[in-house]
Amino acid sequence: MREPKTWDVLVAGGGPVGLMLACELRLHGADVLVLERLTEPDATIKAGSVNVPTLEAFRRRDLLAPIERFQAGMLASVAQMWAEPGKPAPDVTVVRERMRTVGGHFGGLFKLDPTRLDADDPDLDITDGNPLAVMPQIEVERLLADRAAELGVEVRRGVAVTEVDRDDDGVSVRCGGAEVIRARYLVGCDGGRSIVRRQTGFDFPGTDPCITGHQAMVTIDHPERLSKGWTRTEIGTYVHGPMPGRILTVEYDGPPTGRDLPVTREELETSLRKVSGQDVRITAVESATRFTDNARQVTAYRKGRVLLAGDAAHVHSPFGGQGLNLGIGDAVNLGWKLAAVVRGRADVDLLDTYTTERHPIAARVLEITRAQVALMRPGPHTTALRDVMSDLMDTHEGNACFVKLIGGFAQRYDLGGDHPLVGRLMPLLRLADGTTLADHFHDGGFVLLDLSGADQLRAFATGTDQCVKVVTSKAESSGLSGLLVRPDGYVAWGREDGTAEGLPEALSRWTRTSCQQPVGASRS
Incomplete structure (x- = not known):
């Protein structure tokens, strides 16, 4: 009988991070297999934008055209959201110009304006566009799935990793029943509850959660009763927009219970009415998710022949849209290095630079997200802090600092x-x-x-x-x-x-x- 195939690299998780890593590995000649437990891409509403390092990674791989096409359609949707009652939607060109002034938010303070940055600021020469591009995570995943198919990456859906065994020569992964897959290296890109991380004993220290968050695409009976954008109340925070039907709520009463249960219409409606204080009803739910703000990071991204990337290596709240971008950055950093090792072009110690370069970047993101949670809390003390932060963001230096922080301009490796x-x-x-x-x-x-x-x-x-x-x-x-x-x-x-x-x-x-x-x- 023929010996079972040993892959160069096995990637557990076929979301955007796993697919980006697989594309990079294959581009550099590695033989890679992706295992994804879901039978279809997860269309649940998640991250909504990509920042400068991600956009420039896509530019280097000639992947910007699909993003630009999506942006054109997205602008028309945002125009509908901005339409005044009884009036036609603003022209898309008007929306495009207005979007140019949006550099993201920090703790729900939408004060960041990239058009106020100095044109000769040397930090800006890494890109020719806005610091953020609105693009839902599912669209990023579709883009990368198409790219993986073009490169000949094998992706097996409906296959969940259940056990991981390591030895000096490689890794054996059991999937469900008796099937065992062998690879020289395994990379866990299987999310915040990573089986790979748990099976292989990575330390995962951090801070416990204190919020319950919901995000959803819904139909609302009286959307005009809700303020557009981010609104902080005596209970928490809610968001309405930028696309029609998109809502987000944050309550500071501890982490959610029943994390694995489906999110119901009643649950979303109760949270939205409670936080907003408005008499609105949710009549239909297209997509919904719960989230919280536990912030944790593995102490090292590699243990022998097992590595982690994306949420498997670090988790945090979604505020500021940092998670997807952080994971794509992991994949781009690791891909060429791991391919060089498995193809015999580099010694294994090159993989040590993955942790030394990416760990400080993620640690900083965890700080950023913790700070935003603190800045969104209800109460007069936080209100005073927000007033001071708002004044700081209005200054030239403050605006530049936070635009570059959220947009990823400030990322450096030593x-x-x-x-x-x-x-x-x-x-x-x-x-x-x-x-x-x-x-x-x-x-x-x-x-x-x-x-x-x-x-x-x-x-x-x-x-x-x-x-x-x-x-x-x-x-x-x-x-x-x-x-x-x-x-x-x-x-x-x-x-x-x-x-x-x-x-x-x-x-x-x-x-x-x-x-x-x-x-x-x-x-x-």
Whole structure:
């Protein structure tokens, strides 16, 4: 009998994070299998927007077009929400311009305006769009499912992981009955109640929940009785919009009970009437979910041949739309590294950088979400705090700080190096040939950008055992002479003086290749 197949990587969980990771792994040559317990994509209303790091990850993989098409349809829906009673909906162009001024919220304070940022702020050169794009999580999942199919990723639905066994050579996963699947590595992308995390003993410390939240798409009999947007009351907080029928309620009376029970129309109506104080009735429910605000994070993202990503590694409240984006960032960071290890292009210690780079990012997000819960509490002391925070957000510096915080502009990795771009997302440079730097990342490799015009850096990339694409061009007003950018879009090396100083070391560190100084090349 033929020996059962051993996969390079087994991904438990076929939501957006698992699919994004599988796409990245496959793009870099790994043999990957995705197991998803649900037979169909989960259409329950969840995250509603993607931020700058996610948008730029999609741009690098040539996935922006579907997002732009969805945005066009979404604007028409928002226009209906903004229509005054008895008047036609505003023109979509008016809505588009108004949306440009919305940089998200912090604790329900919608004061953040990206159009007030300085055009020459160096933190803004990583993108050419808004810090947020409204796109429901189910649409992101559909986009990534299509991408996975294009890349030939095998996704098995209706298959739940129930047991995990590890040894020195790999991982064996049992799914339901007798079926056992073998892989060299296992990545748990199976959500906040991750079976993989529990089965393999990851520490998961954090803070306990204190709220009960509901989010739903519903039909309301008198929607005009509800304020539009975010409203804080003596009981809690409720949200109405930005699309017709979307509601969210938050009550500060402890975590929800019966988390696994279906959310009923009566439950939603009771919460909405209680928090809003309005006489409204919910007549139909399209999609609904409960949530709370327990905030926890594993102490390390890897235990031997098992790794975690997304909600399996960190959970928190949904405020500020951070969770989906945080998980996509995990997948983008881990994908190329794990593929390099399983394909023999890198030593296993490259995987240690996954925790060291991503753990601080998630820890900061947990702080952000805890702060927002505190800022939304009922009571006069919180009201006073909100007044002070509102004044701060009205200032130039305060607005910039919070727009960049929510939009993901502030994310950095500690990669060493003395150039200010090292460790941050690459700038969206427009090159002389009409392309952008992002256009050269569709195949997922490293990019070495030579802006000196002399093609002098190419020799340093010769012999690297990972794909290092050398792009020689010019870029207006960049002040740069060269950049080395990792597959995840983060800058690993940069110079402005026309030399290659530090480049061999950066190539050696990240491509795991001994990059000797080529004959005739100058390093200083």
